[in-house]
Amino acid sequence: MDSQSFSIDFKGAYTLEEQHMLSFERLLRAFCEQQPSVSVEYDNGHQISFSDMSALLNSPFTRGRGIKNISIRGQSPDPFKSASVTIRRSFSSGSFSADIAARDAGVVQLESLLQNEAKAARRYYWPIRQFVFPIFMFVYIVAWLGSGLLGIYDRAPNPDIISAGVGLITGGIFASVILIFFPRVEFDFGRGKKLVQLRAALRRFVGSTLVAGYGLYLLFENLGNPWA
CATH class of the missing domain: 1.20.5 (Single alpha-helices involved in coiled-coils or other helix-helix interfaces)
Structure with missing residues (x-):
């Protein structure tokens, strides 16, 4: 059978708890038939590899430092069979993705299981974070800028210019609130738990x-x- 592969980009907004991370590890272990590697990068740039997800979750580093990204990578004894889950948190966006490859139908099954687990971690405000930058705010800002540019082009006193400036500032504040208080990815364990609660x-x-x-x-x- 030819090799099959999937790349999944989980759009929306997610809060990853300990049980979600353990489930991702369990699914990759079952798929690859051996323990996947687990690594983390903290906000200070410190990168550590752990024997398993439990070790990462219980580490004093995880309790004392913010997490930038977590990677779970599984490689089967079969060189054509592998799977990984990568979760990155950042100030404005963050990403959550998975890659699967194999020469059997297990690829489709694992994709479905990962999708289901991701849905369990999805936040109620996920529709407004379908994109890295809220698209409705982009449309809003473009509309206000267009109004202001039209007033400048007419070379006449036009209240639309002031209105566009005020609208741009308001839109920028609103977009900042969404990016900060409605993140795409957050880790609800270790030090990240306090930020989630806040x-x-x-x-x-x-x-x-x-x-x-x-x-x-x-x-x-x-x-x-x-x-x-």
Whole structure:
């Protein structure tokens, strides 16, 4: 049978917990029929290889340092059979991918199992992080820039120029909030657990504030401003 290969790019947003990482390792071990290699790069650039995923998760380095990326790579005694899962976290984007190769139907089965495990780690806000940069923010910024450039081209006082500038600043702030508080990839173990909890608390605070603010707006609209 000819060699088959798949490259999977898991789009959206994911929070990887310990059980997810252990499951990825277990799936690659079963596929390759031997223990895959496990390596990590921390935020300070320090790279370490571990005997297995449990050793990585229990390491004092993992508890004390932020993780930049984790790689699980399996190689079967069959030179044509291999699989890997690579997860990278970064300030603005991050990536989550897998590569599988073999000369049997196990490729398709492993792909399905990895997809299912990835779905279990997917966050509720995944639609807005389908792309590295939120595409709707790109459209928004282009529209405002186009409006401002049109005003400059007309060579006449045009409020669209000011409006475009304000819109660009607003769009930039909004995009920054999404990139920081709605990450594509985060590790919910070791030192990363505190960051995950902090982001979740801030999202709840902002959401509650917006709901409360909108509720007060509707109240004042119907009853009038009591302080007027």
